[in-house]
Amino acid sequence: xxxxxxxxxxxxxxxxxxxxDLLGLIGYNMKRAYMLFYQDLKQNLAEFDLRQRTxxxxxxxxxxxxxxxxxxxxxxxxERSGTVVIVDELEERGLVVRERAPGDxxxxxxxVTDAGKAxxxxxxxxxxxxxxxxxxxxxxxxxxxxxxLLRRIHMVDKGGKQSED
Amino acid sequence: xxxxxxxxxxxxxxxxxxxxDLLGLIGYNMKRAYMLFYQDLKQNLAEFDLRQRTxxxxxxxxxxxxxxxxxxxxxxxxERSGTVVIVDELEERGLVVRERAPGDxxxxxxxVTDAGKAxxxxxxxxxxxxxxxxxxxxxxxxxxxxxxLLRRIHMVDKGGKQSED
DNA sequence: ACCGGATTGTTACCATATAGAACAATTGGC
DNA sequence: GCCAATTGTTCTATATGGTAACAATCCGGT
Numbered sequence: 001x002x003x004x005x006x007x008x009x010x011x012x013x014x015x016x017x018x019x020x021d022l023l024g025l026i027g028y029n030m031k032r033a034y035m036l037f038y039q040d041l042k043q044n045l046a047e048f049d050l051r052q053r054t055x056x057x058x059x060x061x062x063x064x065x066x067x068x069x070x071x072x073x074x075x076x077x078x079e080r081s082g083t084v085v086i087v088d089e090l091e092e093r094g095l096v097v098r099e100r101a102p103g104d105x106x107x108x109x110x111x112v113t114d115a116g117k118a119x120x121x122x123x124x125x126x127x128x129x130x131x132x133x134x135x136x137x138x139x140x141x142x143x144x145x146x147x148x149l150l151r152r153i154h155m156v157d158k159g160g161k162q163s164e165d
Numbered sequence: 166x167x168x169x170x171x172x173x174x175x176x177x178x179x180x181x182x183x184x185x186d187l188l189g190l191i192g193y194n195m196k197r198a199y200m201l202f203y204q205d206l207k208q209n210l211a212e213f214d215l216r217q218r219t220x221x222x223x224x225x226x227x228x229x230x231x232x233x234x235x236x237x238x239x240x241x242x243x244e245r246s247g248t249v250v251i252v253d254e255l256e257e258r259g260l261v262v263r264e265r266a267p268g269d270x271x272x273x274x275x276x277v278t279d280a281g282k283a284x285x286x287x288x289x290x291x292x293x294x295x296x297x298x299x300x301x302x303x304x305x306x307x308x309x310x311x312x313x314l315l316r317r318i319h320m321v322d323k324g325g326k327q328s329e330d
Numbered sequence: 331a332c333c334g335g336a337t338t339g340t341t342a343c344c345a346t347a348t349a350g351a352a353c354a355a356t357t358g359g360c
Numbered sequence: 361g362c363c364a365a366t367t368g369t370t371c372t373a374t375a376t377g378g379t380a381a382c383a384a385t386c387c388g389g390t
Contacts, residue, residue, distance in 0.1 A: 017225070017228075017229050017232065017236055017239075017240045018228040018229055019224070019225060019228060019240055020228060021224045021227075021228060021289065022221060022224050022225070023316075025292065025296060026202075026296055026300065026308060026311060026312050026315070027202040027203075027206060027292075027295075027296055027299070028221070029312055029315040029316055030195070030198065030199050030202055030315055031199060031202070031203070031217075032242065032315075033195065033315045033316075033318040034195050034196060034199040035242065035348090036318060037191075037192040037195055037196070037318075038192075038196070038375095039348095039349095041192055042375085051374095051375070051376090052196075052375080052376080053375080053376075053377095056187060056193070059184070059186045059187050060182070060184060060187070062186075063182075063183040063184060063185060063186060064182050064183055067182065068338075068339095069338075069339065070337080070338060070339080071182055074182075075182045075184055077197065077200065078376085078377070078378090079377070079378060079379080080338070080339070080340090081339085081340075081341080081342095081377095081378080081379085081380095082376080082377065082378085083339090084339065084340055084341080101338095104337090104338080104385080104386070105338095105384080105385060105386085106337065106338040106339065106384065106385045106386070107337085107338055107339080107385095108338085108339080124186065127190065127192075130192075131190060131191055131192055134192070134318065135191065135318065137317050137318070138314065138317060138318070142314060142317075143191060145310060145314065146191060146311075146314045146315075147191050147194055149303065149307060149310065149311045149314070150191070150194040150195055150197075150198045150311075151188075151194055151198075152302050152303060152307075153198040153201060153202075153299065153300065153302070153303070200376095200377090203346095204377090204378095207346085216345090216346070216347090217346080217347080218346085218347070218348095233367075233368095234367075234368065235366080235367060235368080243347085243348070243349090244348070244349060244350075245367070245368070245369090246348090246349080246350080246351095246368085246369070246370080246371090247347080247348065247349085248368090249368065249369055249370080250369095266367095269356080269357070269366090269367080270355080270356060270357085270367095271355065271356045271357070271366065271367040271368065272356095272366085272367055272368080273367085273368080331390100332389100332390085333388100333389090333390085334387100334388095334389095335386100335387090335388090335389105336385100336386080336387080336388100337384100337385080337386070337387090338383100338384085338385075338386095339382100339383090339384085339385100340381100340382080340383085340384105341380100341381085341382080342379100342380085342381085342382105343378105343379085343380085343381105344377100344378080344379085344380105345376100345377085345378080345379105346375100346376080346377080346378105347374100347375085347376085347377105348373100348374080348375085348376105349372100349373080349374080349375105350371100350372085350373080350374105351370100351371085351372085351373105352369100352370085352371085352372105353368100353369080353370080353371105354367100354368090354369085355366100355367085355368085355369105356365100356366080356367080356368100357364100357365080357366070357367095358363100358364090358365085358366095359362100359363090359364085359365095360361100360362085360363090360364105
């Protein structure tokens with residue numbers, strides 16, 4: 001039983017559905033590609049009870065011991081209100097600890113526990129597999145090209161302000 | 166492979182925040198790039214009271230008169246429960262009409278009104294500008310490469326079940 | 331030392347986007 | 361006619377992100 005032919009009109013004479021306008025947009029293609037990454041990453045991280053954001057913060061804190069929450073926010077490009085919830089969860093699970101930052105009683109100095117490190121090591125391996133699967137159609141050269149192109153978009157700044165520091 | 170042993174994030178070691186692990190992931194770079202697209206698109210579409218999803222559906226219905234909601238869902242890669250809300254909104258705003266599909270009283274035959282077409286024409290122009298701005302650092306050749314690479318990811322299918330027609 | 335503005339973290343609320351389950355009406359194969 | 365599949369719908373849940381307001385703290389100028 002096939003029924004997707006011309007029954008309710010004519011979508012393109014033979015059942016094909018056109019999306020020329022959308023497919024002509026890089027943003028749309030980016031979205032579709034990103035969703036593949038996102039959904040697959042989500043599944044893979046679920047086994048560790050991690051999500052995109054918690055993994056990212058875990059990674060940052062591991063690479064930058066004693067980082068503050070606002071530094072996490074700035075580096076990840078999210079709001080600091082967002083980091084609170086993430087760190088809350090990581091802390092409750094014993095993966096990260098909030099120590100007081102020496103010299104600034106407003107800020108925390110985040111640190112990862114051994115459990116956090118162990119979980120991260122496992123998760124990062126899983127993510128490597130995930131990326132390899134998603135990108136299986138691309139050669140190493142393609143992947144390098146893609147990475148380079150994405151990073152150049154990465155740096156585009158259309159109207160922000162980032163000259164203070 | 167190596168990870169987290171060389172702590173490869175200490176270029177400056179006094180103010181710089183490392184994110185070597187994350188930046189080494191294509192998925193992370195994709196996310197950052199996509200977020201730039203998304204946020205900017207959102208702002209630009211806001212002037213037309215459109216959002217990503219409503220614009221996409223509008224585009225599809227324009228390109229495919231009498232398309233059904235499930236066809237929209239399948240083409241966009243979303244759930245059909247999602248299309249309901251979008252079409253609801255488009256219909257309330259008089260941009261799209263739900264006509265009954267001749268020959269199938271379950272399905273709708275979606276069509277765009279003149280107002281919908283007019284709005285779409287304006288919006289698509291705005292989006293072209295938006296893309297041009299976001300991609301201003303990339304040459305036309307770069308953009309073509311990026312598009313091609315994204316589409317190849319686009320086609321990756323790890324679940325492997327869509328060969329029924 | 332004081333004051334006021336900036337910073338850090340926090341909480342609360344909202345918007346967007348998506349998935350999934352359950353359901354009614356309808357279709358279509360048998 | 362029966363029953364499974366399909367279409368649309370509603371409700372719920374999750375994830376991500378932004379804004380706004382607030383307390384505590386810091387910092388710079390006076």
